[in-house]
Amino acid sequence: MAAAAHVLVFPFPVQGHINCMLHFATALVGAGVHVTFLHTEHNLRRLGGRASASSPAGSPRLRFLSIPDGLPDDHRRSVADLLELYKSLAAEAMGPYRALLTPSPTTGSRAADVGVDPTGGFPPVTCLVADGLLPWAFHAAEELGVPAIAFRTASACSLLLFELGELPFPAGGDLDESVRGVPGMESLLRRRDLPSLCRRPNETDDVDPALRVLVKLSAHSGKARALILNTTASLEQSALAHIAPRMRDLFAVGPLHAMSPAASCSSLLREDDGCTAWLDCQADRSVVYASLGSLATISRDQFTELFSGLVAAGYPFLWVLRPDMVEASQDAALQEAARGAGGSKARIVAWAPQRDVLRHCAEGCFLTHAGWNSTLEAVVEGVPTVCWPFSADQQINSRFVGAVWRTGLDMKDVCNRAVVEKTVREAMESAEIRRSAQALAQQVRRDVAVGGSSATEFDRLVKFIKKLSTSSAVLGQ
Numbered sequence: 001m002a003a004a005a006h007v008l009v010f011p012f013p014v015q016g017h018i019n020c021m022l023h024f025a026t027a028l029v030g031a032g033v034h035v036t037f038l039h040t041e042h043n044l045r046r047l048g049g050r051a052s053a054s055s056p057a058g059s060p061r062l063r064f065l066s067i068p069d070g071l072p073d074d075h076r077r078s079v080a081d082l083l084e085l086y087k088s089l090a091a092e093a094m095g096p097y098r099a100l101l102t103p104s105p106t107t108g109s110r111a112a113d114v115g116v117d118p119t120g121g122f123p124p125v126t127c128l129v130a131d132g133l134l135p136w137a138f139h140a141a142e143e144l145g146v147p148a149i150a151f152r153t154a155s156a157c158s159l160l161l162f163e164l165g166e167l168p169f170p171a172g173g174d175l176d177e178s179v180r181g182v183p184g185m186e187s188l189l190r191r192r193d194l195p196s197l198c199r200r201p202n203e204t205d206d207v208d209p210a211l212r213v214l215v216k217l218s219a220h221s222g223k224a225r226a227l228i229l230n231t232t233a234s235l236e237q238s239a240l241a242h243i244a245p246r247m248r249d250l251f252a253v254g255p256l257h258a259m260s261p262a263a264s265c266s267s268l269l270r271e272d273d274g275c276t277a278w279l280d281c282q283a284d285r286s287v288v289y290a291s292l293g294s295l296a297t298i299s300r301d302q303f304t305e306l307f308s309g310l311v312a313a314g315y316p317f318l319w320v321l322r323p324d325m326v327e328a329s330q331d332a333a334l335q336e337a338a339r340g341a342g343g344s345k346a347r348i349v350a351w352a353p354q355r356d357v358l359r360h361c362a363e364g365c366f367l368t369h370a371g372w373n374s375t376l377e378a379v380v381e382g383v384p385t386v387c388w389p390f391s392a393d394q395q396i397n398s399r400f401v402g403a404v405w406r407t408g409l410d411m412k413d414v415c416n417r418a419v420v421e422k423t424v425r426e427a428m429e430s431a432e433i434r435r436s437a438q439a440l441a442q443q444v445r446r447d448v449a450v451g452g453s454s455a456t457e458f459d460r461l462v463k464f465i466k467k468l469s470t471s472s473a474v475l476g477q
């Protein structure tokens, strides 16, 4: 017998993962599915009323619950602490998490044991969609009879990479040598386009522990009922074709932020609300928007080079300078100094409404760390990008921008003030780059429109989820 579909959506608790999984949750709600979105207690407190404000208007089918992450509230949870967060979440969240999935003997509601109003109208959880970084969440769900689907927030190509078998590269090797093991990318990817943890620093150093974890997680996604990716065939056809046979099923449903425009704020930092008014006063396509995402940190020297390059390029710029972004600096003092030195042409903010900024007519180009969400957001708006990648999948994403889609320029490895100035100027002025960016935007918009590849895949996914909600599937048969 078919049960009402109720999906527990569980992202790894950092901004980039929350954003795209909330877009996914919103799209599911739009398709008539009940969704419980699982935050950590720390993040839900930071979001405050903004979390529920992001519930699609009038939808009683979306709710936000939380579990502990095991870290003290004043812990920084910065990029350097991600492994600690990863371990402590697995250790501390398991009990409350299992309670969410276990039907209460009295009400039948799986959420009753964690203090949620069991009469809230939510049926028992019938399916889990969890971040691929949380394998323990999959095991527990399947053990309790709840089918589990994996969601990876990075690009398809960056996932293939960890199945290479060529990693890590030997110390001292030529970084311009081609990477042979990523099918379909043989003539495009060089060693320097892979995350730095793929390089062995010297002969005696062991493999980076994070690389071991990523290789294991990549193999794990193949065991889930299916894998969901926030990408589309127009962007990564070859990588998708090579991943599909390794998975039980594969759904490429991105870019999700364009599939579910109703999703609103999931920002852990408060957005500066003066950005739009400032952009309104700038000429069309005159502004450089610079943001290095939610996790990257830079040294004081890198800050100076980037800032000087932006000033020298001569365009008005809007720069996101997160409070924790520049190492060993007094945040407020630094922001103040930057504001002063940038003069009337610069607007410095701690956090911007990025998607609104990118779609504003004053936007000329985007200097980005090439995180996957930021990359997709620029692609959808047809905005030329200048990429300064730091870690994880960003090195590969920036190679796609510069060499595959040709929608921007890849500034990796050398990012001094002269390079920043020259590259920003070129991205602002190149008619060819803008043409490519706009052509790709049109193609990707067709993918998410009715009848497009991502929209069709999303419909197939909803049917798949609804099928899993039959009582036999819930019992894992």
Ligand code: UDX
Pocket (backbone or CB within 6 Å): 015, 016, 017, 019, 153, 154, 155, 267, 291, 292, 293, 294, 295, 296, 320, 350, 351, 352, 353, 354, 355, 370, 371, 372, 373, 374, 375, 377, 391, 392, 393, 394
């Ligand atoms: C990282 C990885 O780089 C990314 O590829 C991976 O998939 C998730 O983890 P992050 O550094 O957060 O992510 O970058 P990105 O993926 O680009 O996500 C940042 C998000 O924050 C974007 O959705 C962006 O719109 C948003 N943002 C950023 C804002 O809303 N305001 C800002 O000022 C800056």
